[in-house]
Amino acid sequence: MQKLIITAAINGAEVTKEQQPGLPILPDEVGQEAAECEKAGASIIHLHGRDEAGRPTQDSEIFRKYIEAIKVKSNVIIQTSTGGAVGMAPEERLQPVSLAPEMATLTTGTVNFGEEVFYNAPRDIEKFAAYMKEMGVKPEIEVFDVGMINNAMVLVKKGLLSLPLHFDFVMGVPGGITGTPKNLLHLVESIPEGSTWSVAGIGRAELPLAVMAIILGGHVRVGFEDNIYYSKGVLAESNAQLVQRIARIAGELGREVATPDEARQILGISGKSQNQIRGTTSYGSS
Ligand code: KMH
Ligand code: ZN
Numbered sequence: 001m002q003k004l005i006i007t008a009a010i011n012g013a014e015v016t017k018e019q020q021p022g023l024p025i026l027p028d029e030v031g032q033e034a035a036e037c038e039k040a041g042a043s044i045i046h047l048h049g050r051d052e053a054g055r056p057t058q059d060s061e062i063f064r065k066y067i068e069a070i071k072v073k074s075n076v077i078i079q080t081s082t083g084g085a086v087g088m089a090p091e092e093r094l095q096p097v098s099l100a101p102e103m104a105t106l107t108t109g110t111v112n113f114g115e116e117v118f119y120n121a122p123r124d125i126e127k128f129a130a131y132m133k134e135m136g137v138k139p140e141i142e143v144f145d146v147g148m149i150n151n152a153m154v155l156v157k158k159g160l161l162s163l164p165l166h167f168d169f170v171m172g173v174p175g176g177i178t179g180t181p182k183n184l185l186h187l188v189e190s191i192p193e194g195s196t197w198s199v200a201g202i203g204r205a206e207l208p209l210a211v212m213a214i215i216l217g218g219h220v221r222v223g224f225e226d227n228i229y230y231s232k233g234v235l236a237e238s239n240a241q242l243v244q245r246i247a248r249i250a251g252e253l254g255r256e257v258a259t260p261d262e263a264r265q266i267l268g269i270s271g272k273s274q275n276q277i278r279g280t281t282s283y284g285s286s
Helices: 027-040 060-073 090-099 122-135 147-157 181-190 203-216 239-252 260-267
Strands: 006-009 044-047 077-080 103-107 111-113 116-118 138-143 166-171 196-201 219-222 229-231
Touching: 006 027, 006 196, 006 239, 027 044, 027 060, 027 239, 044 060, 060 077, 060 090, 077 090, 077 260, 090 122, 103 122, 122 138, 122 147, 138 147, 166 181, 181 196, 181 203, 196 203, 203 219, 203 239, 219 239, 229 239
Parallel strands: 006 044, 006 219, 044 077, 077 103, 103 138, 138 166, 166 196, 196 219
Antiparallel strands: 111 116
């Protein structure tokens, strides 16, 4: 079995400091949190942008500062979000890809998101995939429901995505697929052979689905974007605390945890393009 890749989704776009006082927002906080998550066993940091007031933003200047702060203290793979927050325009969402991070997310379909709609029109998904390809960025396919797997395969047929794909099953968003063991098995059985996958269980679905992934040979995402609690009614002290619990359980189940360089190897990331700051691109200047 492959070593376990743990992703820490440290800030997200929806959680507030009022809900979780440990939420990292400023570049120094993000850099420090990433380093602590790496120490606890994370090899990927999934990043959203926040302005100084904590509002979600996909401004590439904010991402540039985050990336610089992370690189000073750790060797983690930086995975920038292209989901941003519900309601953001596609052009805004795509901005951090101009920085050529090692990875970025790609949601391959539209899904209800609580009372709102996380809108991903086919033409926008194609644009996102094409831009990631141009920039040498490894996409992580965010799957909020099973049809999104088929949509990703359409992009493979069009030459916009290359096999093997890496999927992240986001399970338990109100409006998306429910976070049950049966649904996780169905998703795992629906992806092409040779793919890698992780699971991000939302709220109370986080821990049981993570344990299933450890046993099944998948990978795990935890962090404040998905779950602010350590246990029922008890806030987590930090993202690192959530990462450490997964690393400990994996150890007890006999699954070794991957370092960032081992995760690069598993995911087929060369490391060459990481965080290059490039000039003007078809989507704006960096
Ligand atoms: N904030 C959600 C609407 C991603 O990062 O790519 C979308 C999201 C997915 O978080
Ligand atoms: Zn996200």
